[in-house]
Amino acid sequence: MTIVIGFEGSANKIGIGIIRDGEVLSNPRRTYITPPGQGFLPSDTARHHRAVILTVLKEALEQAGLKPADIDCVAFTKGPGMGSPLVTVALVARTVAQLWEKPLLGVNHCIGHIEMGRLITQADNPTVLYVSGGNTQVIAYSERRYRIFGETIDIAVGNCLDRFARVIKISNDPSPGYNIEQMAKKGSQYVELPYTVKGMDVSFSGITSYIEEAAHKMISSGQCSAEDLCFSLQETVFSMLVEITERAMAHCGSGEVLIVGGVGCNLRLQEMMGVMCKERNAKLFATDERFCIDNGAMIAQAGWEMFRSGQVTELEDSWITQRYRTDEVEVTWRD
């Protein structure tokens, strides 16, 4: 029996989760939500995390009904992500690992998402679409690495959505993407927006600057509503994602798609991906908001896999890093 606690705080969510052999024992989380029109900055986010992290840690232990002595390993997000929030979380992880005399494990955030998706959905060997506010990658496993087959060449799809939400000043509660999704359901007009796929990769900076500039003009001139723009933006960016996912599937001869990351909660994206999968006789896997949005249990799960295959992170190697490629990690727990 192996029990791992995982600490996550690379963006505006701070979560701590405990996993025992594939069972999620607890997974409390807090989100730093900014006023409409504002994004979250590193120092403010770190301050938010610092204020709540010890409370969340207590909750994680209490809800799991465990004492520190029961934990076998302490996992935390080494990167990628925002610097000061990552440091805040790493400090607590390192401190408790030393206090409780447990081994420490620095986990790649993207791999946390992948391993949680695999655990929850039991997908065998899927093409993974990882989409969030900070990342957009199409990943497939091959020979001990999660290989990046396609990705954004500039900003993440979630970043594009979040920035548009700021332009039209909609609420960031529970998340800007969720509110765009709700508004999109009320859209009735499709507005043509720039569509940018480059081979296996995508680009969102063009559509972002276009819509940031044009939104107010189009809405105030009565050409279309904010709901129409939400709808059109989703249709466009999600089509781009479906295209590059399909391309990777064709390369790998894959019959499964797994969507992970906060944007993966979006039901319209799941629906569009489902249509493509059906056409290819492939299966679609997705998780709900407990696990697609950043959480501690996903870090615990990746940590569990790494720990059981013999990996450990020494304190002096436990520095956090804002840039950490998914394919830098040796996937020692798979053949």
Place this chain on the structure above:
Amino acid sequence: MAATDREMNPESEKLQFRLDVPFPSPRDAAIALGSLSPDREPRKGGIDKQLTVTDRTLTVRWSAEEARILRVSVDSFLDNLSLVLETMQMFAPPASQ
């Protein structure tokens, strides 16, 4: 680059700041060191920070070319130190409390 810095701006010309933090035991000081030393300074230029432990005291020494860079580093270190201390107080194993 360090060599050039010293020629252009010898150590004696830099701002020096020292912080001594006493702990209840050598083990506590070592734990704090273990938590606070791994991360690198965000802005590589213009600041140097060294952490050491002697018996049950954690000593931090900064050397910086500009006051504002020094202030930012010391400020963020003190925030981090507070978090580590609070964690140690709240989650120390029952025997040592």
